[in-house]
Amino acid sequence: MVFHYPNGKKFVASNKMSNTKNNKNVNVINYSNRGMTLEEALNDTNAYYLANNIAVIHKKPTPVQIVDVHYPKRSAAVIKEAYFKQASTTDYNGVYRGKYIDFEAKETKNTTSFPLQNFHAHQIQHMEQVLMQNGLAFVILSFSSNNEIFIMKAQQIITFWNRMLDGGRKSITKKEVELTSHKIPLGFQPRIDYLKIVDHWI
Amino acid sequence: MVFHYPNGKKFVASNKMSNTKNNKNVNVINYSNRGMTLEEALNDTNAYYLANNIAVIHKKPTPVQIVDVHYPKRSAAVIKEAYFKQASTTDYNGVYRGKYIDFEAKETKNTTSFPLQNFHAHQIQHMEQVLMQNGLAFVILSFSSNNEIFIMKAQQIITFWNRMLDGGRKSITKKEVELTSHKIPLGFQPRIDYLKIVDHWI
Numbered sequence: 001m002v003f004h005y006p007n008g009k010k011f012v013a014s015n016k017m018s019n020t021k022n023n024k025n026v027n028v029i030n031y032s033n034r035g036m037t038l039e040e041a042l043n044d045t046n047a048y049y050l051a052n053n054i055a056v057i058h059k060k061p062t063p064v065q066i067v068d069v070h071y072p073k074r075s076a077a078v079i080k081e082a083y084f085k086q087a088s089t090t091d092y093n094g095v096y097r098g099k100y101i102d103f104e105a106k107e108t109k110n111t112t113s114f115p116l117q118n119f120h121a122h123q124i125q126h127m128e129q130v131l132m133q134n135g136l137a138f139v140i141l142s143f144s145s146n147n148e149i150f151i152m153k154a155q156q157i158i159t160f161w162n163r164m165l166d167g168g169r170k171s172i173t174k175k176e177v178e179l180t181s182h183k184i185p186l187g188f189q190p191r192i193d194y195l196k197i198v199d200h201w202i
Numbered sequence: 203m204v205f206h207y208p209n210g211k212k213f214v215a216s217n218k219m220s221n222t223k224n225n226k227n228v229n230v231i232n233y234s235n236r237g238m239t240l241e242e243a244l245n246d247t248n249a250y251y252l253a254n255n256i257a258v259i260h261k262k263p264t265p266v267q268i269v270d271v272h273y274p275k276r277s278a279a280v281i282k283e284a285y286f287k288q289a290s291t292t293d294y295n296g297v298y299r300g301k302y303i304d305f306e307a308k309e310t311k312n313t314t315s316f317p318l319q320n321f322h323a324h325q326i327q328h329m330e331q332v333l334m335q336n337g338l339a340f341v342i343l344s345f346s347s348n349n350e351i352f353i354m355k356a357q358q359i360i361t362f363w364n365r366m367l368d369g370g371r372k373s374i375t376k377k378e379v380e381l382t383s384h385k386i387p388l389g390f391q392p393r394i395d396y397l398k399i400v401d402h403w404i
Contacts, residue, residue: 058238058291061265064281082281089260093295098336100297129258134300136391143299 005177014191032139038107038142038149040190042092048190049096055195057094057101063087089126090137095193100135102127103194107142111170114141124161129155136201140184140194141177150181151197203361204245209360240309240344240351243393250392251298257397259296259303265289291328294341301404302337304329304356309344315373316343320364326363329356337394338403343379343395352383353399 036044036140039059050056064169068081104127108117119139127137137154160172239245239263251257270283292306306329308320310351321341329339339356384399 002261009367044288050331056328056337061263061287061289063263064266064284066264066266076285079284079286082266083261083278083282084281087263094314095302095332095337097221098299098302100302102297119225126258129203129252130297132255134327135260135297135302136256140244196353 036191038105038140038144042105042140045190045192046092046193048093054075055094055096055101057092057096059092060087060089062100070147085123086120088122090123095178096136096198097202098132098158102130102135102137102199103140104144105140108142109145110171111143111174112143113173114143114177115171116161117170119157119161127157136198136200138194140192141181143174147186149184149186150177151184151194152177152181153201156180232286238393239303240307240342240346244307244342245267247392247394247396248294248296251397257296257298257303257310259298261294262289262291286323287350288322290324298338298400299401302332302335303400304332304337305342307344309346310396311347311377312373313345313347315375316345317373318363319372321359321363326360330360333394339401340396340400342394343383345376349388351386351394352379353381353386353396354383355403358382 006094014063028116035192043059046055046057046059049057049068053054062081063085065083066079066081067083068079070078070080070183072078090102092105093100093102095101095156101176104123106114108114108118130137139152139157141150141152142148144148157172164170184197185192216252216306223291245261245399248257248259250259251259265287267285267287268279268281269285270281271278272282274280292304293302295302306321306325307318310316311318329341332339334358341354341355341356341359343352344350345352359374362378380400384402386394386399389395
């Protein structure tokens with residue numbers, strides 16, 4: 001079973017209930033030679049960082065508005081009615097070598113550009129707030145069809161975002177991504193070693 | 203309506219659906235002269251910090267395991283079956299003046315001691331991991347009956363936790379809290395100005 005947000009985006013359950021392989025809405029990128037989603041590959045990476053005392057970075061839970069809960073006898077409370085809420089921040093944050101780390105990860109099937117509609121205005125605003133507090137914010141952009149993942153500083157995505165607000169293009173061309181970001185080599189352990197790039201920034 | 207976790211702890215909905223005033227399970231402390239919960243007062247405080255560019259600190263969403271979602275036509279997706287999950291980290295984190303901030307907030311109705319059962323082993327472990335990455339971790343302890351709130355460094359609560367693991371007492375006496383923590387003065391704006399104490403640590 002595959003869940004979708006009201007906006008049509010896929011909800012990826014953390015326990016992998018869904019068989020994503022045969023679903024058209026799901027981008028399967030070869031993060032791990034076994035059809036991991038970007039979120040799974042990043043969770044794997046963060047688990048590796050944690051287990052090896054490299055960094056403490058977690059994905060935030062999906063925000064849910066709970067309306068009704070039942071309490072069956074002798075078993076766990078069951079949420080019977082709840083709704084997806086818009087997140088007010090990015091999905092991932094934590095600490096690495098004393099630095100506050102904050103990022104959002106998005107993927108596209110496009111091969112020639114990355115649509116900015118993948119981001120929400122409040123996420124961009126959150127990254128601006130983090131930068132003001134001297135935190136380290138960035139985005140991870142996955143071109144799933146090309147099997148390429150890039151890391152782009154928040155300052156840079158904010159520039160592209162503002163260009164759009166000023167009437168410019170609603171996406172970042174692949175060429176622009178290549179010029180303004182670092183490509184993250186895909187590995188086995190960790191899968192997406194983004195901190196190797198972050199090392200150059202701190 | 204008041205929700206409870208399987209362990210009997212209250213679930214405090216963020217939109218204040220529940221009228222908590224007349225419920226025995228709820229500690230009503232005078233954080234604001236209008237019966238705010240500790241969580242509400244902290245969310246208020248963090249909103250003040252954010253609005254005034256002082257810090258970017260958010261409470262993480264309650265982790266929920268989603269099992270079944272319905273998609274009614276022309277309305278939002280409804281989660282029809284879900285369960286509360288154990289959080290793997292503390293509830294609050296963010297960035298303040300370049301420093302990674304991480305904390306958990308708990309309250310007790312006791313007047314003479316603070317029970318350590320308010321914390322989970324994985325939360326203590328998470329704070330240890332944060333300290334190893336040179337982040338700033340602490341706990342906010344509220345004695346709701348006395349209307350007193352303290353901030354205690356993670357290093358200190360870990361010491362009390364280990365004393366318990368070594369067969370020592372399962373709580374921290376009020377006297378010990380006073381000796382090892384800072385009392386946070388309650389205010390109007392912000393309600394619980396914990397960063398004023400954190401200032402002395404960074």
